[in-house]
Amino acid sequence: MKTKTVKRRATVSKRQPAKLWQLRLYVMDSTAKSQTAFANLKRLCESHLKGIYRIKVIDLLKHPHLAKGAQILAIPTVVRKLPKPVRTILGNLSDTERVLVGLDLRPVN
Amino acid sequence: MKTNGHKPSPAAHLPKCPTGIQGLDEITDGGLPRGRPTLVCGGAGCGKTLLAAEFLVRGAVQFDEPGVFMAFEETEKELTANVASLGFDLAGLVRRKKISLDYVHIEPGEMQESGEYDLEGLFVRLNHAIDSIGAKRVVLDTLEALFAGLRNEAILRSELRRLFRWLKDKGVTAVITAERGREQLTRHGLEEYVSDCVILLDHRVNDQIATRHLRVVKYRGALHGTNEFPFLIGDEGISVLPITSLGLNHKISSERISTGIPRLDAMLGGRGFFRGSSILLTGTPGTGKTIVAANFAQAAALRGERTLFFSFEESPNQIIRNTLSIGLRLEPLVKRGLLRFHAARPSLYGLEMHLATMFKEIATFQPRVVIIDPITSLMDAGTASECRAMVTRLVDYLKAGQVTTLFTSLTQAGHALQQSEASMSSLMDSWLLLQDTEGNGERNRVLYVLKARGMAHSNQIREFLISDRGIDLVDAYIGASGVLTGSARAAQGALEKAAVLATQQEAARRKRELERKREAIERQISGLRSDHESETMELRRIDEQVGTSTLMLTTERTASGILRQADAKVTTNTRRDPRQGRKIS
Incomplete structure (x- = not known):
């Protein structure tokens, strides 16, 4: 079921401009930790990837079966689906420098 | 330690979750603590994953308890393939929703960490897997x-602390495997969190022979075997072989079975071995151990009892050919399915593996008589204490099934016979000894019964002859000059025969002599008798002559008296007297 979703996303991405970033944020419920993570991610994307990113928030409390396919271990987790390769960052993203390294994002010159 | 037989009330007992793993449930007296986590730790390649997998598969198949396997090291595919070699159909169980596999992929360095997180993702996956099946x-x-x-x-x-708590709350029986650490049980100190039951696996090499061991380090709230138990991974999964789990309480039969050698039966109180007893047959090379064993096997098979012959030295065909030369016909018995051979080189695999293979053969063939020829070959496959433990287990196992077992044991020439087998003989009920005696330029075989528990048995040494008609036991000559066998016995026999003959001849001669003497005396007696008779006749004649002359004299006197007219009365008296005298004579 999950593999299907991935494929669909992949085909969609081909139609998008090459530079589009697809990010997924896996959370459990809308706890304060999740909120922080989402806020941190959004802030980073706004400053580094304005207009070329999409964040999809997946609540594992509602879709627990998605955790297995996405190999989710920790909460919260950000997965960079595109551009390839897939990258994973754990935590509430409070350490900006690490997130930038993790997402392979060069600060805008 | 064990509470076999009289189990306490379940209320007083910790609820157990049977693993279904052969032997493990006996050590732990019923299984792992139900609803609690158990830590299985050990070094690389000691069978942790397999033990865990078997726990799950047996749970799903035997106890109808579905299970979740969360693998951090092997993918689903790898795991399925690995346990398939033990006959576990993991894929099928997954399809039937009996088992759920989840591979947690962790690639160090692939993940960046930024800020706080928790392992809720893992919990979600586990929870979902548990609930779905x-x-x-x-x-x-x-x-x-x-x-x-x-x-x-x-x-x-x-x-992790939260995870173990969560597992307990969830009420699942969990097995957590962990790598063995240098100074502690696990590398990262997981034993700190799992405090209910810890099982330690170990893989040691002794004398180039690797043996796996299992030990229950800790089992809170329950009695358990504390020893280190050897275990092995066979083609039907893990089997732990607890020596202590077998008691000395097997059933006993007083039925006797023939050895296949009539004279040997006679030595054993006339009726052979007890059914279900264990018999040790020791001997130096070439004393005929295999032949005695083959005789016993044939006798059992001819009685219609299934017989299993483990051969560690000769191939079945070789045994059949060789025993045919002494008149044993084993091949038809093999064809009828009454006799089965199992041949393997002792060095083929380790002791535990041999034992497991033998157990399996015994379990499938269900024999009434088992022959192990020779047990000493297996001794090379392990250390002395391991061998003893193995033989004990084998003996107990066979006795529990009332299987009569004959172990042959090779004693190296020059060793003290009794000493070298002392450790094993105490396990045996009967002990026959085959020996070579050397003398007169020949080697002869002798057999004697060293011990036979519970039966009157001959204390005599018998000479043991192997001919093309089979085995024969001959009374050895035992006399002042010791035990004589072979040609010495024959010579001694001839000597004795000659002596008997000489005595007989001497007696006959003396008899004849006496006869002659008696005849001579008889002749003398008859001579004397005829003398005696003629003398009597003579005497009578004399008497008559005397009587006649007296009568004539008296008559004359009477006549003259009459003539002289003398006193007549007196003369009549005198006339009567001589008549009386004649009568007397």
Whole structure:
């Protein structure tokens, strides 16, 4: 079921401009930790990837079966689906420098 | 330690979750603590994953308890392939929703950490897997992989603590595997969190022979075997072989079975061995151990009893050919399915594996008589104490099934016979000794019964002859000059015969002599008698003559008296007297 979703996303991405970033944020419920993570991610994307990113928030409390396919271990987790390769960052993203390294994002010159 | 037989009330007992693993449930007296996590730790390649997998598979198949296998090291495919070699159909069980596999991929360095997190993702996955199939059992193999993937150890440790708590609350019986650490049980100190039951696996090499061991280090709230138990991974999974789990309480039969050698039966109180007893047959090379064993096997098979012959030296065909030369016909018995051979080189695999193979053969063939030829070959496959433990287990196992077992044992020439087998003989009920005696330029075989528990047996040494008609036991000559066998016995026999003959001849001669003497005396007697008779006749004649002359004299006197007219009365009296005298004579 999950593999299907991935494929669909992949085909969609081909139609998008090459530079589009697809990010997924896996959370459990809308706890304060999740909120922080989402806020941190959004802030980073706004400053580094304005207009070329999409964040999809997946609540594992509602879709627990998605955790297995996405190999989710920790909460919260950000997965960079595109551009390839897939990258994973754990935590509430409070350490900006690490997130930038993790997402392979060069600060805008 | 064991509470076999009289089990306490279940209320007083910790609820157990049977693993279904052969032997493990006996050591732990029923299984792992139900609803609690158990830590299985050990070094690389000692069978942790397999034990965990078997726990799950047996749970799903035998006890109808579905299980979740969360693997951190092997993918679903790898795992399925690995346990398939033990006959576990993991894929099928997954399809039937008996088992759920989940591979947690952790690639160190692939993940970046930024800020705080928890392992709720893992909990969600586990929870989802458990709920989707109604799992009662959970395996986490090897949880410590998390330590390689996650850098924040503080978070990890607190999350692990939470995980074990959560597992308990969930009420699942969990097995967590962990790598053995240098100074502690596990590399990352997981034993700190799992406090209910810890099982330690070990893989040691002794004298180039590797043996796996299992030990229950800790089992809170329950009695358990504390020893180290050898275990092995066979083609039907793990089997732990607890020596102590077998008691001395097997049933006993007073039925006797023939050895196949009539004279040997006679030596054993006339009726042979007890059914279900264990018999040791020791001997130096070439004393005919295999032949005695083959005789016993044939006799059993001819009675219609299934007989299993483990041969560690000769191939079955060789035994059949060789025993044919002494008149044993084993091949038809093999064809009829009454006799089965199992031949393997002792060095083929380790002792435990041999034992497991033998157990399996015995379990499938269900024999009434088992022959192990020779047990000493297996001794090379392990250390002395292991061998003794193995023989004990084998003896107990066979006795429990009332299987009569004959072990042959090769004694190296020059060793003290009794001493070298002392450790094993105490396990045996009967002990026959085959020996060579050398003398007169020949070697002769002798057999004697060294011990036979519970039966009157001959104390005599018998000479043991192998001819093309089979085995024969001959009374050895035992006399002042010791035990004589072979040609010496024959010579001694001839000597005795000659002596008897001489005595007989002497007696006959003396008899004849006496006869002659008696005849001579008889002749003398008859001579004397005829003398005696003629003298009597003579005497009578004399008497008559005297009587006649007296009468004539008297008559004359009477006549003259008449003539002289003398006193007549007196003369009549005198006339009567001589008549009387004649009568007397």
